[in-house]
Amino acid sequence: MNRIGIVILNWNGKELLEKFLPSVVSCSKREWADIIVADNASSDESISFLAETYPDLQVIKLDKNYGFAKGYNKALEQLSHAYFVLLNSDVEVTENWLDPIYNQFENEPNIAAAQPKIKAYHNQSEFEHAGASGGFIDYLGYPFCRGRILDQIENDHNQYNSEIDIFWASGAALFIRANVYKQTGGLDDDFFAHMEEIDLCWRIKNQGHRIIAEPKSTVYHVGGATLPYDSPNKLFLNFRNNLFLLHKNLPENNFWPILLQRMILDGVAALKFLVSGEFANFYAVFKAHLSYYSMISKIRKKRKHLVPLVIKKEHKEMYHNSIIFDFYLRKKKHFSDISF
Known part of the structure; x- marks a missing residue:
């Protein structure tokens, strides 16, 4: 079994697999990496497409649609890799996307989870809403990102290219140590979808682990492909x-x-x-x-x-003011405007 398992959860996403799986396959050819598709009982032609086009890929066929959280839990419990990558099916990866974070995990045992820089697929000069260059949260539980506050998304001018400790890593491309995932209970399936990765990351932080954003790795995310943002x-x-x-x-x-x-x-x-x-x-x-x-x-x-x-109750990556108040009343629209 290879060191890292890249797991794509699919539900009736044949068109997304056709469009985005080629980049994952071509850019993930490492002797220590496997690609696995976990299928949430799709009723479209996803399974036949995978069998015909990618016969060598491992496919985990789940018996029904368990949603994002439980679907991943069901799939990951069947794998024995050292590290997992939970990768959305609407993500295009780049040539060097695996190596920087893989190397961090190999060399820094206190790093439990990480994410790459996530940019918008349809406007590649911008950060993407779900993660950007690292996730944070204010004291009232409102999440925001380095590169995105509420609905204000920044253009990427390499202003957030430093590796940094963060509060949460995006579920669009979440790298995580398998033992930490299992010890902390994995994703909470009562969430079904949305914010389950923030919950997982909060539990990880509370147990004293580090989570980082590593912008040397870049991916492009469509976002809202499964459920539109205005739904x-x-x-x-x-x-x-x-x-x-x-x-x-x-x-x-x-x-x-x-x-x-x-x-x-x-x-x-x-x-x-x-x-x-x-x-x-x-x-x-x-x-x-x-x-x-x-x-x-x-x-x-x-x-x-x-x-x-x-183990750890206070986190320097939690913003102890109100991001809502700062955004609307103090007009702080960019992550660089905020002082932790």
Whole structure:
């Protein structure tokens, strides 16, 4: 078994495999790397396409659509590589994408997870929304990136080309040590999709590990290929999963104050949607809270399990101000405007 397993999760994505798998195959020819496609019971011609076009690739056929989180968990439990790369099916990789992070893992045992620089496939001068050049989070749980704050995406002028410790690595191209993935419980399948990688990374950080962005490696991500950014269902998952994220991982000393602040801000967001006539989005936020309350007992049990495992409570990669306040009132639109 090779050192690194590149695992692409597919669900009815034959067209994406046709378009993006060639770059993965051609740019990942290393004696220590395997490419694996895990299929979430696709009903299109994905499996036959893989069998005909890439007969040597390993394909893991799952019995139903488990979503992003559980689909990866089901697939990765069948593999025994030292490192995993969770790679979205809508990512184009570049010639040197594996080596810089692989070398970091081989030489720096305290690095548990990493991501490359992620740029937009359709506008390659820009960073991509889901990860850019490294993920961070503010104290209220709002994620942002080095190169993207809220909906403000920066052009890449090599301003964020340094390796840096980050709070979370993007699930679009997530490199992670297999033993850390398994020891921390992997992706939480109750999230189904969206923010599950931030939850995983928070657990990793709480156990004292490092996560880095390594911009010497670059990939291009379409983003929104499975679920568009303006989808009410995506909004539902983001609002609900953010509550899951906070409830599971916030430190004891400010658990209730922060959770209550987020609930109030969610109410403000819902009211804004209602007043502006965005009824589907209003309902998405409302439904997100109902879903959270219906699962609160289960989330409490997860938190009870996680709290004794926490080794490190404070993280310098967490922004201890409000990114929302800074963005809208202080007009801080770029990552370089922010002081940690």
